[in-house]
Structure formats: structure tokens, C-alpha cells
Amino acid sequence: MDTENATEQINGKFKGKDILSLDQFSSKDIQILFSAVKKMKNIAVNSKPSKLLQGKIITLLFYEPSSRTFGSFSAAVKRLGGQTIAVQDPQRVSSVAKGETLEDTIRVFESYCDAIVIRHPEKGKVKAAADAAFFIPVINGGDGVGEHPTQALYDLYTIYEKFKTLENLTLLIAGDLLNGRTVHSLLKGLSLFKRNTVYLLSPSQLRLSRDDFFTFSNKGLKLIEIESTKDIPKNAHVWYWTRVQKERFTNMKLYEKVKNRFILTPQLIKDYGNKNMILMHPLPRIEEIAKDVDTDPRAVYLRSQIRNGMYVRMALLALILGKSVKNKR
Numbered sequence: 001m002d003t004e005n006a007t008e009q010i011n012g013k014f015k016g017k018d019i020l021s022l023d024q025f026s027s028k029d030i031q032i033l034f035s036a037v038k039k040m041k042n043i044a045v046n047s048k049p050s051k052l053l054q055g056k057i058i059t060l061l062f063y064e065p066s067s068r069t070f071g072s073f074s075a076a077v078k079r080l081g082g083q084t085i086a087v088q089d090p091q092r093v094s095s096v097a098k099g100e101t102l103e104d105t106i107r108v109f110e111s112y113c114d115a116i117v118i119r120h121p122e123k124g125k126v127k128a129a130a131d132a133a134f135f136i137p138v139i140n141g142g143d144g145v146g147e148h149p150t151q152a153l154y155d156l157y158t159i160y161e162k163f164k165t166l167e168n169l170t171l172l173i174a175g176d177l178l179n180g181r182t183v184h185s186l187l188k189g190l191s192l193f194k195r196n197t198v199y200l201l202s203p204s205q206l207r208l209s210r211d212d213f214f215t216f217s218n219k220g221l222k223l224i225e226i227e228s229t230k231d232i233p234k235n236a237h238v239w240y241w242t243r244v245q246k247e248r249f250t251n252m253k254l255y256e257k258v259k260n261r262f263i264l265t266p267q268l269i270k271d272y273g274n275k276n277m278i279l280m281h282p283l284p285r286i287e288e289i290a291k292d293v294d295t296d297p298r299a300v301y302l303r304s305q306i307r308n309g310m311y312v313r314m315a316l317l318a319l320i321l322g323k324s325v326k327n328k329r
């Protein structure tokens, strides 16, 4: 929405707000969102008809491919009785192909709907879209190497569901920390809570940017960079594996060199894991997690992590569209 500051803080009030970055959230805002998730889960798991978003239309404008973000937002709207305008690949199927600007496209679609979810390959373009929208909220469904706030919100929910806290946790985050937008948003989220330690495992070429490293460290997140699996701590609560982001590379030789540097295997879990941990991945997974890890009961990436994406997005849509999401006692 075209506010003076499109990345304004949530501050307990979701209604009408753009969701562009985890920077907008406080730990309290995250708790408000989480408290709405239970009701959404009940609606979805029991296929309960809901009229919460009846009469509402959400545009899903995806300039980049997506399975989960597109699919779960689409399902979330429909689970709550709303409808979608689905525009995948607008460069091909909309007037973007004729040269229409992002700003004009946004102003057109905001005339038809109540909120827009956008994915864009360029960092900052979703904010530009939010600035262009006069009347309705815009949700960032992933902007290039920037952020993926709704992914981080359900990643945090998945961790919270397991450990009942988001404090005093030890995590291992592995893979492409430079280009992975899910990692950037997740680190922002974790830095809102006290005494978390994150081990960062990546090839040196894909380390977290120095800006991000110092920003998160200054926020109180303890970050420990490692380059060998031998340095993985055995007491981690979460292993969060990520894909090397091929689409962000200009040098394909470098991509080939680093893409399978760290592969999550049953042996690695045996050597450095523990009974109580969970194994996460934002997906899509290519080869960085061996398929035989999928049946490990600690692997949540193709199970609860995915489902939580829909529940959390249901809750978020309801909140920003001003619907009551209080649980009945």
C-alpha cells in the first residue's frame, strides 16, 4: 500500500499492512500471528467450510516460478472462502509482454482485488510494487535474493511447534547463504528472540554478505561461520538445509563447483545429529538432501513444514484483511 513508509512496523496491527520484510515484525507480532494459526489448521485439517474471506479476491502475481508459495497462497485463500486471480509468468501471459510497467500492472490489478501477493526475480521490486499500490496491501512472495518473509514466518512456526519456544536455540543453516532469500528472512526472525546461536555452513563463495553478518550479529544473534561438516555442533535443535540458487549465478562453472558441496545424508545425521532435532528445507530440494533422509522422522521438510506454510498464510491473509481470528475457548 502506498504509505509514507511501505515497510512500516506491524506493531500489533496487521490490518491493511504490506508484508515485505521480517524487519516489520516484533516477537509479539509473531506471537499474534501464531495464535491465529491453530484456528486455521482446524479449518484446513477438518475441511471446514469457512467464510472468513468470502467476497475477497487475492491476486497472485508471480514473475518467477513457484510451487509452494503460489500453491499454498492459492489454497489458503480458497480454504477461507475467498477467490484468486492467478497470474503466473506475467511476462508471457499479461500485458507485461507488451511493455507494461510493474507499477501500471499493480494499479490495474488493485482495481480488481483486495490484496496482491507478488514474487519477483529482482530484490526491491516487491517494495516498488507496494509503493505503487494506492489502496490494498501487497505481500512479498519472494524478491530475488532479498527476502521471503512468509516463508520465514512458517519456518519459525515449524520450529516453535516442535520446541515451544524461539529462544535459546542452536541452529545449523547450510547451503547458499549469499543468495538464499529464505535464509535472510529466517535470520531476521531469529534475531528477534533471545540467545539464539546459528552455525552457518557454506562454501566460502556463498557466505552470508558481510553487511548481513554484522547486522544480525549486532542484533544479538550469535553467528558462527564454518566451512566443514566436521565443525557441525552435535546439539543443534534445527538443521536448515538450502539449495544453491542456480538462477542467481552468472558463472555456471562456479555453480557446478559449489552446488553439491554440502549434502545432507543419513551418515551425516548419524555422525553429528541428535534424537530431538528437526531437519528443515524451504524447498525445492535438488540434490543437497539425499532422498533416503526423507523417511527420517526428524525430516519435516516434506511434511509439517509444508502444511504450516498454508496455515500461516491463511492466518496472515485473515489478519491483514482485518478479519477476527481469535480462537473460541
Ligand code: CP
Pocket: 065, 066, 067, 068, 069, 070, 142, 148, 151, 282, 283, 284
Ligand atoms: N520455498 C519456496 O518458496 O518454494 P517455491 O519457490 O516453490 O514457492
